[in-house]
Amino acid sequence: MLNVLKNKDNDFLSVSLEGRLDTTTAPQLEKELNESIEGVTSLTLDMNKLDYISSAGLRVLLSAQKKMNAQGSMRVINVGETIMEIFEVTGFSDILTIE
Numbered sequence: 001m002l003n004v005l006k007n008k009d010n011d012f013l014s015v016s017l018e019g020r021l022d023t024t025t026a027p028q029l030e031k032e033l034n035e036s037i038e039g040v041t042s043l044t045l046d047m048n049k050l051d052y053i054s055s056a057g058l059r060v061l062l063s064a065q066k067k068m069n070a071q072g073s074m075r076v077i078n079v080g081e082t083i084m085e086i087f088e089v090t091g092f093s094d095i096l097t098i099e
Helices: 025-036 055-071 080-089
Strands: 002-009 011-019 041-054 073-077
Touching: 002 025, 002 041, 011 025, 025 055, 041 055, 041 080, 055 073
Parallel strands: 011 041, 041 073
Antiparallel strands: 002 011
């Protein structure tokens, strides 16, 4: 299960993820981002409560990063140890701006 909490303020979008981002829940996040990302120049993904991410979840992050490269910036914050390990192993730590 994945909870997605969105907070949009003009051209700034903050998205908090809670639970598991996997094959089952990745389409949900992709849909929510696609609906909200129009006109956004700054996207923040808060992974404080994200327990797990699969390759399907990574694909959604990569897609969001590509969109944001064209229209602004994206940063990932509050990444836990488990998720950070996955980012490092997959090379995503080099692609994403992690704070």
